[in-house]
Amino acid sequence: MIKTLQSQLEIYLVGGAVRDQLLGLEVKDRDWVVVGSTPQHMLAQGYRQVGQDFPVFLHPETQEEYALARTERKCGHGYQGFAVDFTPGISLEQDLLRRDLTINAIAQRLDGELIDPYHGLQDLQNRTLRHVSAAFAEDPLRVLRVARFHARFAHLGFKIAAETLQLMQQITQSGELDHLTPERVWLETEKALKTASPQVYFQSLRDCGALARLFPEVDALFGIPNPPQHHPEIDSGIHTLMVLEQAAKLTGDQTDAASIRFAALCHDLGKARTPAENYPHHYGHEQLGVPPTIELCRRLKVPNHYQQLAVLCCRYHSHIHRIQVLKASTIVRLFDSLDVWRKPQNLNALLTVCLADTRGRLGFEHSDYPQADLARQFYQRAVAVDVQAIIAAGYQKQQIREQLTLQRIKAISAAKG
Numbered sequence: 464m465i466k467t468l469q470s471q472l473e474i475y476l477v478g479g480a481v482r483d484q485l486l487g488l489e490v491k492d493r494d495w496v497v498v499g500s501t502p503q504h505m506l507a508q509g510y511r512q513v514g515q516d517f518p519v520f521l522h523p524e525t526q527e528e529y530a531l532a533r534t535e536r537k538c539g540h541g542y543q544g545f546a547v548d549f550t551p552g553i554s555l556e557q558d559l560l561r562r563d564l565t566i567n568a569i570a571q572r573l574d575g576e577l578i579d580p581y582h583g584l585q586d587l588q589n590r591t592l593r594h595v596s597a598a599f600a601e602d603p604l605r606v607l608r609v610a611r612f613h614a615r616f617a618h619l620g621f622k623i624a625a626e627t628l629q630l631m632q633q634i635t636q637s638g639e640l641d642h643l644t645p646e647r648v649w650l651e652t653e654k655a656l657k658t659a660s661p662q663v664y665f666q667s668l669r670d671c672g673a674l675a676r677l678f679p680e681v682d683a684l685f686g687i688p689n690p691p692q693h694h695p696e697i698d699s700g701i702h703t704l705m706v707l708e709q710a711a712k713l714t715g716d717q718t719d720a721a722s723i724r725f726a727a728l729c730h731d732l733g734k735a736r737t738p739a740e741n742y743p744h745h746y747g748h749e750q751l752g753v754p755p756t757i758e759l760c761r762r763l764k765v766p767n768h769y770q771q772l773a774v775l776c777c778r779y780h781s782h783i784h785r786i787q788v789l790k791a792s793t794i795v796r797l798f799d800s801l802d803v804w805r806k807p808q809n810l811n812a813l814l815t816v817c818l819a820d821t822r823g824r825l826g827f828e829h830s831d832y833p834q835a836d837l838a839r840q841f842y843q844r845a846v847a848v849d850v851q852a853i854i855a856a857g858y859q860k861q862q863i864r865e866q867l868t869l870q871r872i873k874a875i876s877a878a879k880g
């Protein structure tokens with residue numbers, strides 16, 4: 464069935480599938496381009512149209528995406544306002560020319576032969592992210608996409624070509640990024656947070672000036688000093704990206720990796736709000752970081768669970784760093800604030816951010832962090848307090864709560880010895 468369908472169309476594999484296969488990586492989803500066909504012909508072959516006025520179709524069996532070869536010309540701001548031409552005369556080369564990066568603009572015929580008019584193979588070998596043509600600028604989201612591909616492939620040695628970075632700077636300066644919807648910005652950012660090197664995404668955005676437009680709260684950290692004895696890297700922006708790098712290493716592909724990494728990104732936002740006369744100290748930066756974290760999340764419509772964890776990590780990371788000297792009652796209050804009784808994962812996430820914070824400093828990359836073990840011990844003691852025994856002893860209503868807190872404090876005090 465597939466064979467007969469495809470034999471009547473001129474079909475090429477394109478985009479990420481060709482790229483990842485050439486890099487020796489696992490291919491997740493496959494995108495196809497169809498040359499010389501029409502929507503009517505596609506429908507007659509059994510394909511289902513995806514969008515109303517976009518020439519993209521789903522294969523009746525594999526459900527993979529097949530797009531008619533097309534050109535696009537921008538005639539407005541942002542995502543809207545494209546003049547799309549998908550008449551059957553559009554060639555494969557024309558379709559590839561409108562794409563973002565040369566490494567994404569290699570096509571493969573069904574017999575395996577590669578068609579590479581823009582030298583994507585060479586750029587794959589040179590580990591270079593290079594735009595295909597000036598048409599790159601027609602979709603400003605591509606500034607974020609390149610930063611994300613950089614984050615995804617940095618560990619393989621990929622760099623952004625100088626002329627592409629320049630173009631990203633021009634697009635940023637033109638103000639086009641301001642027309643991106645929050646949803647699209649967050650979608651790219653969330654994907655970037657899940658890559659092997661999320662810090663490279665934010666560094667690349669900074670390199671082209673886009674960080675100040677999209678994440679001014681993070682950008683504001685650059686140039687803010689820390690005490691050199693604890694922070695040999697000094698700069699709060701650099702520290703933040705180092706913490707993000709460590710958080711990525713610690714979380715790997717665990718399911719809540721993205722929210723922990725996002726919390727790492729936000730944990731020190733308050734340092735940009737320190738009065739300059741206090742430098743390099745940042746008294747109260749934990750609480751000062753909450754408003755910019757909430758503002759960033761509101762603007763980009765970041766999902767609630769990200770915001771909640773980021774706010775907790777802002778507020779309480781220093782508590783964990785100092786847990787050895789905290790009173791047992793303060794520790795119980797901290798656990799209450801973290802809602803650890805219902806959500807023990809909050810404690811794990813905070814401890815991961817704190818470990819990343821410790822290691823995200825120049826020369827401290829392999830530091831131990833005994834505070835995490837201690838926090839876990841205190842939690843184990845406190846969570847073992849038996850509420851049923853308190854009820855059985857005859858306590859009522861809010862007395863139960865009070866007794867619970869009291870006994871948890873006692874349990875932690877005992878553990879402190």
Ligand SMILES: Nc1ccn([C@@H]2O[C@H](COP(=O)(O)OP(=O)(O)OP(=O)(O)O)[C@@H](O)[C@H]2O)c(=O)n1
Pocket residue numbers: 477478479480491492494561562563564567568602604605608
């Ligand atoms: N703004 C965009 C989005 C997509 N593309 C093109 O469409 C292809 C498919 O897009 P997408 O699936 O988003 O990216 P992939 O490169 O396939 O990467 P992934 O593995 O993440 O799917 C890209 O390779 C690229 O050629 C583009 O040029 N500009």
Ligand SMILES: [Mg+2]
Pocket residue numbers: 478479480492493494
């Ligand atoms: Mg794809």
